[in-house]
Amino acid sequence: MSVAGAVLREDGRLLAIRRADTGKWELPGGVLELSETPEAGACREIWEETGIHVEVDHLTGVYKNTTRGIVALVFRCKPSGGTARPSSESTAVEWLTAEEIVERMSEVYAIRLTDALDPNSPHVRSHDGRRLTTVK
Template sequence: MAGVVVDDHGRALLIQRRDNCHWEAPGGVLEQGEDIITGLRREVLEETGLEVTPIALTGVYKNMPRAIVALVFRCEAEAGALRESDETAAFRWVTATEVADLADEAFAIRVQDALASRQTVPIRQHDGVHILG
């Protein structure tokens, strides 16, 4: 899963990964027993130092060779400050056009979809449970 953090200027936050130097939206995989929203918030916080609120599910993507399904959420930063980590070497705020020049196509499309003004699946909370739709 990935969190596309969007600022007040409509730009997305990309991280440069330490392991491969690629530019991507922050994210990762769930820990055993972890719900999607908690895992998303944890991963974004670990990689950026930002506490975020997911606003909408903007895409579901499958990596065919690796049989991985990725959920991508548009997020807003609520607190914290950008900081490098063991996983993150640098940060950059980018427009939908700029992301195509920095990120691999599969990751750029995810960010562009999150920035686009199209139908998204909102996230609601009911009795402490996050509900998509």
């Protein structure tokens, strides 16, 4: 299982990383460790990849990659300290607008951040790694 954070600043910008391994823009996150709660794992992953400390607000989505069998939990978070910086897992860390997110990210990652802005969350979605899929 993986966890990720949709970190929303007061000015409406969202935290995003450019992954070191693929060069693609995504939200910060990663694999949940066995001893962690999902919320603690999201906080750890966000800090490791971005240098930003966060407080978790609530779950905004559950996303299943039907090709790889991975389930990702995404939490809306607010920054609580730290300084944005790249890491061994990220080559860039930026605060993006919703429009910039849609331009830079693939559909399956952009939807996670835009879902976090939706007051009707949490959402449950499936994808094949590239595109959202419909429920069968």
